[in-house]
Amino acid sequence: MAENKPSVFERIGGEEGVERLVGKFYDRVIADPKLGRFFQHVPMEHLKTMQKEFFSEALGGPLFYTGRSLRQVHAGRGIHKEHIQCFIEHLLATLEAERADLDLDDQEVNRIYSRIAIEADRITDDVAESG
Numbered sequence: 001m002a003e004n005k006p007s008v009f010e011r012i013g014g015e016e017g018v019e020r021l022v023g024k025f026y027d028r029v030i031a032d033p034k035l036g037r038f039f040q041h042v043p044m045e046h047l048k049t050m051q052k053e054f055f056s057e058a059l060g061g062p063l064f065y066t067g068r069s070l071r072q073v074h075a076g077r078g079i080h081k082e083h084i085q086c087f088i089e090h091l092l093a094t095l096e097a098e099r100a101d102l103d104l105d106d107q108e109v110n111r112i113y114s115r116i117a118i119e120a121d122r123i124t125d126d127v128a129e130s131g
């Protein structure tokens with residue numbers, strides 16, 4: 001019998017586990033003086049639900065992202081590369097802090113990180129002309 005390792009989504013604790021991870025991530029983002037202001041008038045429950053779907057998809061499902069186009073959502077907010085970099089550093093810090101508890105290996109951390117980081121060009125106003 002082949003060993004059946006539970007999926008990353010399952011090991012993280014399913015939907016609730018992803019929710020916890022996203023919550024911890026946004027606690028860091030909002031506490032950062034460079035980023036907090038972007039989220040001041042945002043309905044955070046909705047954002048966290050959307051991010052839960054987005055992260056779940058990054059983990060290979062079974063939840064999938066049903067939100068708006070990332071380019072549309074972020075356009076015109078004055079988000080620049082420095083903000084993206086900072087946001088992604090918080091993502092890495094969250095994954096590093098939680099990885100032991102969540103039993104994530106290097107490859108799994110990289111997979112989540114890459115899936116989020118690959119969207120960077122769609123989010124910054126700096127490269128709006130590049131498609």
Ligand code: HEM
Pocket residue numbers: 035038039042043046047050051054066067068069070073074079083084087116117118119120123
């Ligand atoms: C590569 C990194 C990022 C990814 C993958 C990402 C992803 C998302 C997703 C999935 C949503 C929810 C969309 C929806 O409601 O349909 C969202 C909303 C939002 N994001 Fe990002 N984001 C990123 C970086 C950033 C950065 C750097 C900022 C600001 C500094 C930012 C600010 C916001 C704000 C303010 C909203 C809420 C929009 C609203 O509901 O009014 N995001 N993002």
